[in-house]
Amino acid sequence: MKIGLVTYAPEKVAGYEIHVYYSKWADGQVFPAxxxxxxxxxxxxxxxxxREDPTIAAISKxxxxxxxxxxxxxxxxxxxxxxxxxxQKILDYVDTLSSGNVEGVTLNLYxxxxxxxCVCPRCVELWRKSGLNWTNWRAKTITDFLTEAKxxxxxxxxxxxFPDPLMAKERFGIDFEAIADLVDYFHVPLSSRDYxxxxxxxxxxxDFLKMLKKPVVVELSGEMLTDExxxxxxxxxxxxxxxxxxxxxxxxxxSENAKQIARYAVRNGEFxxxxxxxxxxxxxxxxxxxxKLYAK
Ligand SMILES: [Zn+2]
Numbered sequence: 537m538k539i540g541l542v543t544y545a546p547e548k549v550a551g552y553e554i555h556v557y558y559s560k561w562a563d564g565q566v567f568p569a570x571x572x573x574x575x576x577x578x579x580x581x582x583x584x585x586x587r588e589d590p591t592i593a594a595i596s597k598x599x600x601x602x603x604x605x606x607x608x609x610x611x612x613x614x615x616x617x618x619x620x621x622x623x624q625k626i627l628d629y630v631d632t633l634s635s636g637n638v639e640g641v642t643l644n645l646y647x648x649x650x651x652x653x654c655v656c657p658r659c660v661e662l663w664r665k666s667g668l669n670w671t672n673w674r675a676k677t678i679t680d681f682l683t684e685a686k687x688x689x690x691x692x693x694x695x696x697x698f699p700d701p702l703m704a705k706e707r708f709g710i711d712f713e714a715i716a717d718l719v720d721y722f723h724v725p726l727s728s729r730d731y732x733x734x735x736x737x738x739x740x741x742x743d744f745l746k747m748l749k750k751p752v753v754v755e756l757s758g759e760m761l762t763d764e765x766x767x768x769x770x771x772x773x774x775x776x777x778x779x780x781x782x783x784x785x786x787x788x789x790x791s792e793n794a795k796q797i798a799r800y801a802v803r804n805g806e807f808x809x810x811x812x813x814x815x816x817x818x819x820x821x822x823x824x825x826x827x828k829l830y831a832k
Contacts, residue, residue, distance in 0.1 A: 537776070538783035539822045542755055545790040546570035551798050551826045554753065554783050556642060556723070560629060562612050569636030574692060577633070579626050579646040579681075581612040592619055594654040601649035614649035617677060617709075618659050630688040640692025642723055643685060647678050647698070647708040674709035679718075686718050694753075696723045701743040716749035721782055725755040730765045731772040741779055751782035758786035758797055766800045767807065770819075774811060777818040798826040 540554025546567070548555045557570035560577045564584025569575055586593050586602070594601040594616040601614035615622050633641055648654060663673045686693050695718075697710055704710040712722075724744050726737050741754055754776055758769055769786070776784045788794045801807060801823045811820045 537779075537781050537818050537822075538753075539773070540753065540783050540785040541794050542576065542785045542787040543790065543794065544788075546573065547791055548573065549791045549794040551829045552794060554785060555639070556785060559633060562645065566629065569633045569638050571637045572639055574640050574642050574694065575633045575638045576642040576644055576696070577626065577630060578644050579685075580615045580617045580622075580649075581645040582615055582622075583613045585615060585622070586613045592616065592622060594649050595656050596650070596652035597655060598652060601653055608650060608652075610649060612645065612649075614645075614653070616654045616656050616659065617646070617648060617681065618654070618656075618662055623681065627685060627688050630685055634688060634690040638691060640694065640720070641685075641689045642694040642696060643682065644696040644723075646681060646685070646695065647710050648674055649708075651707050671706050671709075675705050675711040675714070678709040679711055679714045682715060682718055692720045693718065694721050694723050695719050696725055696755075699724055699726055699740055699744070701740065701747055712748055719750055721751040721753060722748045723753050723755060723785070725787075727755070727757045727787065729757070729760075731756065731768045732764075734768065734772040734775070737772055738775055738779075741776060741781070745779060745781070753783040753785055754781060755785040755787055758788045759793060761793075761796065761800075763800070766797060767804070769797070770801050770807060771810075774816045774819040777816060777822070795830060799830045802827045802830045 538553040541549060541552045542556040544558050546557050555573040556576050557573040559575040560566050562578050562581045564582045592615050594614045598607040599605045601610055603610050603613055630641055666673045698708055726740055744752055756769060773784050808823060
């Protein structure tokens with residue numbers, strides 16, 4: 537299992553083998569390509585664009601896909617995925633990244649916000665013309681977008697997902713079977729403020745590994761750490777290292793944050809004894825590599 541980072545800083549950190557850089561954020565901020573890194577693009581979530589033009593938001597019979605709409609539990613503000621001008625904007629940005637010597641592109645939030653979306657006049661018209669049922673039309677719409685986006689990507693192509701292994705197609709239009717043909721790997725974010733309770737990380741990892749027909753990386757949150765939280769995070773990574781994952785990624789603010797995690801692991805004799813005693817050989821290998829870089 538490789539160890540990697542998802543980061544807001546466009547720089548690689550020694551001791552980490554996969555580097556994902558957030559180049560387009562959910563709040564609408566857009567940054568230049570990070571060279572030799574996997575650049576992560578938030579697609580149909582863009583708070584800034586929706587503030588400027590609220591009619592661009594995805595819509596349901598119960599109102600728009602906005603955080604302030606309490607009919608739903610929306611983590612973000614969502615744009616309608618069939619808006620042609622907005623789609624073009626995303627594809628143009630992917631072109632810019634691809635001409636910037638990046639390792640590849642990961643797409644995030646490229647799907648419908650929920651099952652009830654989108655019933656704007658354009659979506660309803662497209663659905664009627666398709667002759668498909670609601671679920672299949674929405675899934676085809678998303679798969680077609682990913683197919684088009686892939687043709688703009690130079691290098692490694694990956695997608696994130698909302699981590700629902702059972703209802704992703706009905707809820708979001710995410711058809712894992714169809715998408716597996718397009719991507720080099722799947723990126724499963726299992727974000728949390730801490731991992732003191734972590735059975736659900738193993739549970740979802742097993743489900744996704746069984747279901748997804750391409751390599752899988754799992755992302756855990758590594759920001760704002762105390763010693764106790766770092767200990768729980770590293771033990772959760774150790775358990776993940778027993779699975780057949782391509783990698784585990786740690787979400788960090790910046791490079792210093794990533795180094796802090798490595799240093800904590802290297803200096804914590806109790807943790808390293810725990811790894812050895814319980815035969816976490818793959819995690820031991822990672823910490824041994826960190827020890828060469830972060831012993832002091
Ligand atoms: Zn729509």
